[in-house]
Amino acid sequence: PISTVLQNGDSQLIISNRVQTSTQKEKEKEMHLRLAFSLLLSSSADHNYNAALRLYGPPAMFQEELKLPPKPCNTRTETNAEILRQLSRDLSNIYDLELSAIDGYRMFRHAGSDQPSWGYCLESARIENSEESLILFRRDEELHEDRFLDWVPLSSCYTLEQAKSCDVSYTGPSEEVLRAILELFRDVFEFALKTNWSYDKRIEFYHSFPFEELPSIRSVKAFRRTLFSCPAFDGFDWTFPEVEEIDE
Numbered sequence: 001p002i003s004t005v006l007q008n009g010d011s012q013l014i015i016s017n018r019v020q021t022s023t024q025k026e027k028e029k030e031m032h033l034r035l036a037f038s039l040l041l042s043s044s045a046d047h048n049y050n051a052a053l054r055l056y057g058p059p060a061m062f063q064e065e066l067k068l069p070p071k072p073c074n075t076r077t078e079t080n081a082e083i084l085r086q087l088s089r090d091l092s093n094i095y096d097l098e099l100s101a102i103d104g105y106r107m108f109r110h111a112g113s114d115q116p117s118w119g120y121c122l123e124s125a126r127i128e129n130s131e132e133s134l135i136l137f138r139r140d141e142e143l144h145e146d147r148f149l150d151w152v153p154l155s156s157c158y159t160l161e162q163a164k165s166c167d168v169s170y171t172g173p174s175e176e177v178l179r180a181i182l183e184l185f186r187d188v189f190e191f192a193l194k195t196n197w198s199y200d201k202r203i204e205f206y207h208s209f210p211f212e213e214l215p216s217i218r219s220v221k222a223f224r225r226t227l228f229s230c231p232a233f234d235g236f237d238w239t240f241p242e243v244e245e246i247d248e
Helices: 024-042 049-055 080-095 101-105 160-165 175-195 199-208 217-229
Strands: 007-009 012-014 075-077 106-109 117-127 133-139 149-153
Touching: 080 101, 080 175, 101 106, 101 117, 101 160, 101 175, 106 133, 106 160, 133 199, 149 199, 175 199, 175 217
Parallel strands: none
Antiparallel strands: 007 012, 075 117, 106 117, 117 133, 133 149
16 A cells, blocks of 8 residues: 655646745755755756655755665565556545545554654555564655654554544545545556566655645646656656646
8 A cells, every 4th residue: 555745836846735934944945845846857867866855855855865664574575567466456446435534544643652644554564473563654744744654563453443433533645635646646557567676665654745845636637747757767658637627
């Protein structure tokens, strides 16, 4: 499982729904984020997507370097082909109303001293000689907090129904928006399979994917054109619906 992002406007990415910064330093950080994605769109084919994000990371996204989770020991992680196959299968079931995108890709985590939070379930891994599984969990981002992406025990996470039974209200994308995000990820993993993305490249993509910035189906569709037009996805053919034709 996987799964939101920046809003596109006139061939450059514009940050929306951000709280107005009160200091010059914060304004400079916001400018750096816009510059990063401008570089992403306009630079040559050898320009690196993740290098731009490292250099011009938005507030609370990166510190001195990316804090990415290593591949967990004694586990079998999913391959690009398995992730793509699972996404395609899940989307088919979602279209047939046999599965909810929220049930499949959103969970609530409350374990130990960690801040309770909803988040995205991006991949799974089976621990060898154990019934326990791990999930790659991307916690919903809060202002002024480091971005959290890590492998966590599935037993520490709760589905929507389990969370409701504990009087926890759901927060996050709607079913329709999450479905559009999953469609985007399916297309990303077609490219990942074709170009043989490594584990590290997948993790960097998950970490840098700005989920919180896509509040609507329209914004997801608009971002699709921006994402797949950047040099990181050079050499792969895409078709894009016109944003004006997208119905919410």
